[in-house]
Amino acid sequence: MGDNSAIEWTDASWNPATGCTKVSPGCKNCYAERLSKRLKLMGNPKYTNAFDFTLQPAALDLPLRWKEPRKIFVNSMSDLFHELMPDDYLDRCFDVMVKANWHIFQILTKRPERMVRFAKRYGRIPDHIWMGTSVELAMYKKRIDVLRSIRVKTKFISFEPLLGPIGEVNLKGIAWVIVGGESGPHHRSIKPDWVRELRDQCVNQGVAFFFKQWGGMTPKSGGRQLDGKVWNEYPDFVPQYSGKPVTIPERTARHLLRLRHQL
Numbered sequence: 395m396g397d398n399s400a401i402e403w404t405d406a407s408w409n410p411a412t413g414c415t416k417v418s419p420g421c422k423n424c425y426a427e428r429l430s431k432r433l434k435l436m437g438n439p440k441y442t443n444a445f446d447f448t449l450q451p452a453a454l455d456l457p458l459r460w461k462e463p464r465k466i467f468v469n470s471m472s473d474l475f476h477e478l479m480p481d482d483y484l485d486r487c488f489d490v491m492v493k494a495n496w497h498i499f500q501i502l503t504k505r506p507e508r509m510v511r512f513a514k515r516y517g518r519i520p521d522h523i524w525m526g527t528s529v530e531l532a533m534y535k536k537r538i539d540v541l542r543s544i545r546v547k548t549k550f551i552s553f554e555p556l557l558g559p560i561g562e563v564n565l566k567g568i569a570w571v572i573v574g575g576e577s578g579p580h581h582r583s584i585k586p587d588w589v590r591e592l593r594d595q596c597v598n599q600g601v602a603f604f605f606k607q608w609g610g611m612t613p614k615s616g617g618r619q620l621d622g623k624v625w626n627e628y629p630d631f632v633p634q635y636s637g638k639p640v641t642i643p644e645r646t647a648r649h650l651l652r653l654r655h656q657l
């Protein structure tokens with residue numbers, strides 16, 4: 395339920411729930427679905443329900459046990475704001491994140507409306523929790539407007555899998571943009587001009603830009619260079635450590651900063 399992640403923009407994934415249902419074309423070749431089914435076939439007890447939405451309470455307190463600061467992708471095998479997620483369990487997930495303030499939590503959803511409703515109910519969301527939404531086609535840009543209404547410091551957009559030209563994007567209030575092509579046996583292709591258009595808007599508007607991959611049969615098939623450069627930017631953010639219950643040694647804080655600014 396928690397592991398070192400192969401995803402370039404994070405260090406680890408944490409799955410207090412697994413399984414999901416598809417909401418838009420970006421879900422068609424969902425990686426989490428493929429992996430869940432494979433894990434069930436391999437007899438992994440956490441995936442007996444395969445890709446059906448399932449709470450994983452045994453994983454709830456994992457981030458509190460990880461003492462080294464990490465960037466943690468929340469629910470990489472699901473969507474934290476899935477319709478079947480109970481409110482009280484969602485609160486428990488956030489209580490863990492609020493407490494584990496030496497980490498950065500990266501939450502990505504295709505259901506930003508529920509994220510907004512949650513944020514209004516839960517109260518202040520501290521700065522080490524980042525919230526983002528996925529946009530695969532221009533017709534889903536409205537998700538960005540929904541995300542923008544949330545009072546959280548670091549908001550981000552993942553244009554992955556990018557399935558068409560996005561056009562002009564309002565990046566007001568957005569700290570970070572991730573772009574990536576689809577990978578896997580049924581991957582749909584990405585055009586360099588779609589990526590350039592997003593990169594140029596980020597550069598012009600001072601938004602951190604991260605180009606994850608071109609995609610192909612495997613995530614690494616096409617490499618990561620765009621016009622001869624690897625784009626590895628992160629939001630300009632330094633966690634405000636509370637000092638309790640864990641203090642961060644100076645060495646670890648420096649390591650974390652380096653990770654975040656690797657170019």
Ligand code: SF4
Nearest residue numbers: 414415416421424472
């Ligand atoms: S929302 Fe995400 S996890 Fe859920 S089906 Fe779509 S791509 Fe998969």
